Amino acid sequence: MSEKFMTQKYRRRDVLAMAGTGVVAVAGIGLFPGSAQAKHFPRHIPVAQAIKEKIGDKPTKSGRITIELPQIAENGNTVPMGFEVDSPMTESDYVKAVHIFADQNPNPDVATYRFTPQSGKAKISTRMRLLKTQNVIAIAEMSYGTPYMAKTPVKVTHGGCGG
Amino acid sequence: MAKARIKVPKSVKKGEVFQVKTLISHKMETGLRKNKKTGKMIPRMIINKFVCNYGGKDVFVSDWQAGIAANPYMAFFVKAGDSGPMNFTWTDDDGNITKKTVNIKVSG
Secondary structure (H helix, E strand, O other), X not given: OHHHHHHHHHHHHHHHHHHHHXXXXXXXXXXXXXXXXXXXXXXXXXXXXXXXXXXXXXXXXEOOEEXXXXXXXXXXXXXXXXXXXXXXXXXXXXXXXXEEEEOOOOOOEXXXXXXXXXXXXXXXXXXXXXXXXXXXXXEEEEOOOOOEEEXXXXXXXXXXXXX | OOOEXXXXXXXXXXXXXXXXXXXXXXXXXXXXXXXXXXXXXXXXXXXXXXXXXXXXEEEEEEEEOOOEOOOOEEEEEEEOOOOEEEEEEEEEOOXXXXXXXXXXXXXX
16 A cells, blocks of 8 residues: 555656656647647648649649639628639630638638530639638639639638538 | 529520529538537538539539538539530538439520
8 A cells, every 4th residue: 555655656756857857848749739729620621731632732823813702701601702714715725623722711622613615614603611811712723734823811700610 | 302593594695605503502511510409519411512414514513612601502604505404413421412404595
C-alpha cells in the first residue's frame, strides 16, 4: 500500500519536473497541431489542397472568368452566385469545367460545372452557402491550355452551413 | 422524390443559345449540423450530381458539394440543336434519382 503511494508520488513529481523544462508543452503541440480549429470544424480542408485535388499543380492565369457575387451577403445560407467565362465554345476551344471554392467553408469545394461545346455559353447562376466573410474562387479549365482563376471577397453578416 | 421545376423558352431558333432555369426542393443537409435534442450530428444528405441530356448527349453536368444552398436553383445555357426532349436528372447521397423531361421546340 505504502509502496504504491510512493510510486505515484514519484511519477507525479517526475511529470511536474518535465513540465518545468517545457518537455510536456512541446510534446503537446507536436501531437495536436491546429487542434483548436479541428475541434470546431472536424472536416475543414485547406483551400490549396482542395484546388490541388481538382486541377493538380498547374499554374493559373487571371482573366477570362468573372464572378458575380454581392459585396455583402446578409444571409450566408443562400448567397446568389454566378460566373461567366469568355470563350467561343467551339469544338476546338471551349470551357471544359469550372470549379468553385469558398476558402473559409468547412469544405472549401463548392461545386464543379462541366460544359461541352453544346452549352453555347459557360455561364451559371446559382445559390451557395458561405460560413463567414471570405473569398470565393472560381477556376476555369479550358479544352486546352492554362486554367484561369478569379477571386472575389464577400462579407457575410450571418453565416450559413449550419453548426 | 423531390419536386423539380424547369423553365425553358416556348420555342427557340436553331443554333440559338438559350437559358434553362432549374429548381428542385431538397434540404441539402450539410452533415455539419447537430440535432439539438440528441446532440448527435445529422448525417450529410445532399444532391451531389445534376445531368442535362439533350439530343442524346450529356450537354451539361455538375457536381455539387454541401456548399450549395438548400432547394438548389441553377440557371445555365444550352445551344439549340433539333426539336426533342431535354432530360434532367438529380442524384442524391442515398442514390435517389429525380427525373424531369421538357420538350424543346426548335423552329427554323
